[in-house]
Amino acid sequence: MTEDDIRKKLISKLKELDSRGQISDIIDNCGTCEYGADLCFKKNDIFGQPRTYGIQLKKDDINAYDVEKILGQLSIAFGHEFPFCSGKQYLNYMYIVTGGSISPTARDYFKEANVGFRNIFLIDEDILNLFINLNMDLDKLVGEN
DSSP: OOHHHHHHHHHHHHHHHHHTTSOEEEEEOOSTTOTTOSEEEEEEOTTSOEEEEEEEEESSOBOGGGHHHHHHHHHHHHHSOEEETTEEEOOSEEEEEESSOBOHHHHHHHHHHTTTSOSEEEEOHHHHHHHHHSOOOHHHHHOOO
16 A cells, blocks of 8 residues: 555545544645655544644664654654644654564564654554544544554
């Protein structure tokens, strides 16, 4: 599956969730000015407060040697104000979504980086397929990273 295939499937799923009122303000940033987030959206937390999410897409497996580059992209994403309907806002959370697998070493590196980069979630091909195909809530699929 190409990165564009993943993006199209996620956009379709996000639009479905938007139509049900579960998320809002979907932004497709894919391209040269994505600032580390290919897609963005808003979702209210349990207190009704809006939270902003970014999704960084990767088509290939993520291994330990990929982590440094991805962390650099996360720095850019968390430091950029994205143009949501209610105005420019920083991201609260980031999903790193791959159409492949994430190696155990890469997962460990991301966990260690979470000390400085709070609120990142790793989504591999298995979780991605469950989210897209089984109509499951992403929060229930990822749990705690």
